[in-house]
Amino acid sequence: MAEDRPTPEQEARRLYEEAESRVAKAAERVVSRDSFGELLAMATENVVAVTRMSFDALDLVWSNLRLAGRRDITRLGRQLGRTEDKLEQVLQEVERLRDQVESSSDNGAKPAAGAKPAAARRRSQRSSSP
Amino acid sequence: MNALERMARTPIAALEFANILLTERDTQIAVTPKDVVWTHRTTTLYRYRSTQRTYPVPVLLVFALINRPDIFDLRPGNSFVEFLLDEGYDVFLLDWGVPDEADADLGLEHYVCDEIPSGLREVSRASGQEEATLLGWCIGGTLSLLHCALEPGTAVRNLVLLTTPIDTTGSLYATWVARDSFDVDRVADVYGAVPGGTVDWANKLMKPVTNYWTTRRRLWQQVLDGEARPEAYQAMAKWVADNPPFPGRAYREWITWMYKENRLVRGLMRMRGRRADVSAVQQNLLVVTAGADHIAPREGTLPVLDQVGSADVTHLDRPGGHIGLMAGSKARKDVWPHIAEWLGERSDA
Numbered sequence: 015m016a017e018d019r020p021t022p023e024q025e026a027r028r029l030y031e032e033a034e035s036r037v038a039k040a041a042e043r044v045v046s047r048d049s050f051g052e053l054l055a056m057a058t059e060n061v062v063a064v065t066r067m068s069f070d071a072l073d074l075v076w077s078n079l080r081l082a083g084r085r086d087i088t089r090l091g092r093q094l095g096r097t098e099d100k101l102e103q104v105l106q107e108v109e110r111l112r113d114q115v116e117s118s119s120d121n122g123a124k125p126a127a128g129a130k131p132a133a134a135r136r137r138s139q140r141s142s143s144p
Numbered sequence: 145m146n147a148l149e150r151m152a153r154t155p156i157a158a159l160e161f162a163n164i165l166l167t168e169r170d171t172q173i174a175v176t177p178k179d180v181v182w183t184h185r186t187t188t189l190y191r192y193r194s195t196q197r198t199y200p201v202p203v204l205l206v207f208a209l210i211n212r213p214d215i216f217d218l219r220p221g222n223s224f225v226e227f228l229l230d231e232g233y234d235v236f237l238l239d240w241g242v243p244d245e246a247d248a249d250l251g252l253e254h255y256v257c258d259e260i261p262s263g264l265r266e267v268s269r270a271s272g273q274e275e276a277t278l279l280g281w282c283i284g285g286t287l288s289l290l291h292c293a294l295e296p297g298t299a300v301r302n303l304v305l306l307t308t309p310i311d312t313t314g315s316l317y318a319t320w321v322a323r324d325s326f327d328v329d330r331v332a333d334v335y336g337a338v339p340g341g342t343v344d345w346a347n348k349l350m351k352p353v354t355n356y357w358t359t360r361r362r363l364w365q366q367v368l369d370g371e372a373r374p375e376a377y378q379a380m381a382k383w384v385a386d387n388p389p390f391p392g393r394a395y396r397e398w399i400t401w402m403y404k405e406n407r408l409v410r411g412l413m414r415m416r417g418r419r420a421d422v423s424a425v426q427q428n429l430l431v432v433t434a435g436a437d438h439i440a441p442r443e444g445t446l447p448v449l450d451q452v453g454s455a456d457v458t459h460l461d462r463p464g465g466h467i468g469l470m471a472g473s474k475a476r477k478d479v480w481p482h483i484a485e486w487l488g489e490r491s492d493a
Contacts, residue, residue: 023147034361038353045349046316054349055325062327066334084245088336091246095185102184102262 150368157368164363164374168385171378174214176225178237182266185250186241187259189266191234192217192225198232199491201301202271204263205237208283209255209394210343212386213239215471216281219379224470224480231484233491234271238263241388245336248392252287252401253415255394260291264299275301277487278427281470282307282440283398289448290413292427293420302490303427303454304483307466309402309440311409311447316350316438318403328399332392340387350438380471409447422448428456428490430483434469435461458486 020028044050069084076083178190205225207213216237217225228235238259243250260278267276278300280288285308292303312318321328331338348355366372390398407413413420429452433442442461449459460482464472469479 023150034353034358038351038358041353042351045352046319048319051320051323052325054320055323055327058331059325059327062330062334069334088245088248091244092249095246095249098185106262106265 161367168378168381173379174217176217186243188239189263190237194229197234201491202234203277206280206284227480236267243391248336250391251393252397256290277302279304290420292425293422296424304430306432307440311444312403322403332396336392337389338395344387422451423453425452429454430458430486432460435463437466439466
C-alpha cells in the first residue's frame with residue numbers, strides 16, 4: 015500500500031524526534047548522577063562567592079558615597095515588616111475582644127431592626143483597609 | 145501539505161513563531177475577577193466574585209513559594225478557579241506575593257503558623273462559615289499539611305494535596321541539594337531572597353532538553369503545521385517565566401528540613417516548639433498525584449496516606465506532570481471533575 019508509506023519528510027521527522035527523545039533521556043540520566051550533583055554544588059558555591067564579593071564591593075562604594083544602599087533599604091523594609099506584624103496582632107486581638115463584647119451583648123439584647131450583622135460590618139471595614 | 149507548500153509557508157511560520165515568543169509577556173493570565181479580603185506583609189487573601197454559591201464550605205487555595213498562584217486561574221476556559229466557581233464553590237486564594245530581601249527573615253513557620261491560620265480566619269469572617277476546605281499545591285500542599293498537623297483543632301474540614309512533596313528520599317532534588325557540599329546557609333545568607341530565576345533554572349535543569357529545546361521545537365512544528373494554539377502556549381510560558389524570590393530563611397528551612405533531614409516523614413518537623421504530627425491530621429483528605437511528576441514524585445507523596453489519622457482518605461492518581469496534571473489540556477476532563485465531585489460530597493452545611 016503505497017499510500018500508507020510515510021513520505022521522506024515524515025520519515026525524517028520521525029527519526030529526528032526519536033533522536034531528540036534519546037538525547038533528552040540521556041540528559042536526564044546525566045543530571046540525575048551523583049557527580050552532576052557535586053558539580054552543581056560546587057558551581058553554586060562559586061556563583062554565591064562571586065555574588066557576595068560583588069555585593070560587598072558595591073555596598074562599600076555606595077556607603078563611601080554617603081548614599082543609602084541596598085542594606086539600608088532592606089533594614090528599613092524589615093522594620094516596616096516587624097511593625098506590620100505587631101499591627102496585625104493588635105488588630106486580631108481587637109477583633110477577638112470585639113467579638114467577645116458583641117456576643118455577650120447579643121445574649122442580653124436583640125439587635126436593632128435593619129442593623130447590619132456584626133461580621134458583615136467588620137468585613138466591609140477590613141476589606142477597604144488595604 | 146507538500147514539500148513545496150511547506151517551503152512557501154516557512155517564512156510566514158517563522159514570523160508567527162517569533163510573534164508568539166515575543167508577545168508572550170503581553171498575554172493576560174489570572175483574569176477571573178476577585179476582591180482583596182485581607183493583606184499582611186507580602187501575603188494577600190483574595191475572594192473570587194461569584195453569583196452562584198451552592199456549597200457553603202469555602203475553598204482556600206494555597207500555592208507554592210516558587211512561581212505565582214496564577215496557575216490556579218491560568219486563562220479563561222482553562223482555569224481551575226473558574227471551574228470551581230461554575231460548580232458553585234466560594235473560592236479564596238492565599239497569594240504569597242513577591243518577597244524581597246526585606247522578607248529574608250520569613251521562615252516556613254511564618255507561612256504555616258501565621259499566614260495560613262490568619263487566612264482561614266479571614267475566610268471564615270468573610271464567608272460566615274466556620275469550616276473551610278484547604279487545597280494546597282506542591283509546597284503549598286506541604287504547608288497546608290503542616291498547618292493541619294500542628295493545629296488539630298483548626299477550622300479545616302477537607303484537606304486536598306496536589307502533587308505535594310512529603311518524603312524526599314531518592315528524589316532528584318535530594319540528589320542535588322541534600323549533599324553536604326551544597327551549602328544552603330551560604331546561599332540564603334548571600335541572597336537574602338533567593339532569586340526566583342535560580343529556582344526556575346534548577347527546575348528546568350531536571351529535564352534540560354525537554355524544557356530548553358523540545359517545548360519550543362514542538363511549538364515551531366505546530367506553527368508550521370498550522371495547528372498552534374498561541375493563547376495556550378503563551379499563558380503557560382508567561383506563568384513559567386514569572387518567578388518570585390524565595391525568602392532566604394524559608395529556603396534554608398525547606399532545603400534543610402525537607403531534603404537534607406527529611407523531617408516531615410520522619411516525624412521530626414517542629415515549629416514554634418511544637419511537633420508537626422502528621423498522625424494528628426483528622427481532616428477528610430484527598431491526595432492527588434501525577435504519574436510523571438519529576439518534581440514531587442508520586443512515591444514521595446504516598447507515605448502521607450498511611451501516616452495521617454484521617455478516617456476519610458482518597459487517593460487520585462493520574463498520568464501527567466507536576467503542573468500539567470492540573471493545568472494541562474486534559475485536566476478539565478480528567479482531574480478537576482473528580483476533585484469537584486470529592487469536594488461536593490464533603491462540602492454541605
